[in-house]
Amino acid sequence: MISHPLTEGVPLHHTSRRLIGGLLALGVTVGASACGADSADTTSAGSAEGGWSFTDDLGTTVELDEAPTRIAGLNDLTASLWNYGIEPVATFGQTSAADDVAFEGRDLGDVAIVGSAYGEIDLEALAAADPDVIVTTIYPDDASGGIPEDKAGYGFNDMAQQELVAEIAPIITIAYTGSAADVIERVVELADALGVDTGSGEVADARADFESASAALTEAASSGVSVLPVFATEADGWWMAKAPDDPQLALYQDLGVTFVDPGGDGYFWHSVGWEEVPDHPSDVILYSLRFSMSPEEIAAQPTAALLPAVQAGQLHPWKYIGPDYVSQAAYMAELAGYLTEAQKVTS
CATH class of the missing domain: 3.40.50.1980 (Nitrogenase molybdenum iron protein domain)
Known part of the structure; x- marks a missing residue:
């Protein structure tokens, strides 16, 4: 296959996600992920009333008690965030990260490779990695650049799988559309929200x-x-x-x-x-x-x-x-x- 390629809730704590991992292994569906919809502002990020929030490119605002430090997600984005100093705890994609040129030279010993083919994600292994957030991209369906509301993020087999992943940790989606120059700046904004000094160094x-x-x-x-x-x-x-x-x-x-x-x-x-x-x-x-x-x-x-x-x-x-x-x-x-x-x- 060639592809290219929400509601307000309470933030999940690490102990909750460990429990979710066990429940997912048994095929049990559990509560809602920590995200809310806010289409009015797709660039906001930072602290909110003592917590942390980031509004992604789908208009979904992820809110947590504190800034996330354990990042998992699609190879394409986790590799980019790693280039800014954020080592992922887990990653998945069309290929294994071990075979992905984007990770060339990286020591993957502490990274859980939870998917090595498109749409095939080991949910139990992903939950065991205990991520705070999961990052992915999304592509439009045509040259208009529009993204349907029911479209799953890149790397997910379908919306049903995405919903299971969202039970493990909130999903942050970056739209891969237009010029990569704009997408690069958006990823810089995400890295900045995650605590990276993006203005110097x-x-x-x-x-x-x-x-x-x-x-x-x-x-x-x-x-x-x-x-x-x-x-x-x-x-x-x-x-x-x-x-x-x-x-x-x-x-x-x-x-x-x-x-x-x-x-x-x-x-x-x-x-x-x-x-x-x-x-x-x-x-x-x-x-x-x-x-x-x-x-x-x-x-x-x-x-x-x-x-x-x-x-x-x-x-x-x-x-x-x-x-x-x-x-x-x-x-x-x-x-x-x-x-x-x-x-x-x-x-």
Whole structure:
């Protein structure tokens, strides 16, 4: 599967969540999570009458007796928060964190990996990790950017599963829409609410690195070489990403990268069979590191072998990394290097 990708209550205490873990293991549904709806302000965070609150991008206000310190959630966000100094207690995602490039170099010994495939979350293990809050993202369903009220957050199989997760700890949802530049700032706001000094120190340095990497990518993209991000599988063919629909790619496009428009009426992806692959040439191909075929496997496909980028050996990894200064700066530096070295091989 390719995806891209509330009511007022009383805060749950750690002892309550440990009890919930045991009840969930027995299949018992328990009380409401600690959150309330407030669509009037989707950016508020901080102390509230001696407690802590944060209003997420769905307009849900999470209120706790004190600032949360034990964070669990989707790989994409927990990796980003870790880059700001917040080590998660548990994480889940499309892959195991151990195999996710976003966690490269991290010691995962103290982190519970409670899900390693989309929608498969070990609820008992998640409850045992005793999180204060659980963070995830959510994608719109179409180019309008709107998010249906009954849509489950990314990483959850459906609303029923999300509701079970919310019994363990309140869920904070960050909307992954528009440009990643805006999403990055939203994650900074969340990190700030969680107690990180985002105005100076390491976060300020990371912001400066991000700005430098942005300028370098703009310079590298000025050559005009065309780029096509793809997810390729032998059985399902060639899935081409639409840059305006992917916040990460939209950021790079805003910085000057020339992405191929694959056409089609669908949102986010346009897919074709292998026989149509030669109809979508580019100077550079970015192949997804999540489940996609390797460059060697792509080149072994007779029709893909006809592509100018394949013939020129200009295939590079498309890393899906989180919305934070650190990881984005690192990947933009890589991408700038690919574009600087690339030759224009399409007419």
